[in-house]
Amino acid sequence: MEEVSFHIMEAQVFDCGGKKNNKAVEAFAVLIPRIVKAVQSSDKKKDFNVKQYAVSYVPMRALNTSGNDCGAYSLKFIECHLLGLDFSLVNDENIQEARHKIAFDLWEAANDESLQYQMSTFKPPKRAPEKTVELF
Structure with a gap:
């Protein structure tokens, strides 16, 4: 990250x-x-x-010693950064609980009727024609 x-x-x-x-x-x-x-x-x-x-x-x-928690660490580091919290709050001792919380929040959002309705009626905005941008 x-x-x-x-x-x-x-x-x-x-x-x-x-x-x-x-x-x-x-x-x-x-x-x-x-x-x-x-x-x-x-x-x-x-x-x-x-x-x-x-x-x-x-x-x-000494973080992510299992090698399987990169996604959870990334999300929690972004959260710490946005909230102005110290990154040391996220570690291998509490990352499993963080993964469970992230999974629960996603499950809860997926089962929220108003969110489901909003997603089912969403129409993406019309895009302007793409412009070529020279980077160099």
Whole structure:
């Protein structure tokens, strides 16, 4: 999981599996500013400086020792980030309970009659014709 900080131009990588995927992460760090530039208005785009983001790995020791909880860890880390909670609240001792809570919340949402009705009547918005965006 990555967190991108636009104001300090850094991508922080939370890798609880301990596998540094340097090639993929470095490619992503190069791509981020190009994407940001591509979505700028034309008057700002010409002065926008395209610079590679720095990459830092956040130490995540002794997590996900089973190797099967990446999804649950990702969701809980996102939740901690959004709520401003410390990441140390999520660990191998409580991840199974978190998985059960996530599963229950999904089951409960799937059986909610008003949500089922909203999903059955949903009409996606009409999309504007796609524009070609040059990233480089």
